[in-house]
Amino acid sequence: MAKTTNIYVRLEPGLKEEAEAILTELGIPISNAVNIFLKQVVMHKGIPFDVKLPTEKFVSVADMSEKEINAKLEKGYEDFLQGNTKSVSVTFADIRKDYGI
Numbered sequence: 001m002a003k004t005t006n007i008y009v010r011l012e013p014g015l016k017e018e019a020e021a022i023l024t025e026l027g028i029p030i031s032n033a034v035n036i037f038l039k040q041v042v043m044h045k046g047i048p049f050d051v052k053l054p055t056e057k058f059v060s061v062a063d064m065s066e067k068e069i070n071a072k073l074e075k076g077y078e079d080f081l082q083g084n085t086k087s088v089s090v091t092f093a094d095i096r097k098d099y100g101i
Contacts, residue, residue: 007034049100 016030023033040048061069079085086094095101 019033020030023030028036037048059072064072
């Protein structure tokens, strides 16, 4: 049998509960998930994902005035007229990259 060691971690209770609920649905004990993460750290020789702040604040139309919405629409239309466009496949590739999906 392989030797094991213990790690003690302080977590926010809500975070632990949410993570455990998801991992339970996946059939993965939390100790296995931590083991998977640490193996990935070793394989990547660092954190296995980007750790960074979002580059832009996401715009919610619900928080915008009619004037702001119209200004955004007009800018988008001007961009379109000037040929500042991207294909749908490029746009979705950018979204997948930005959101890690």
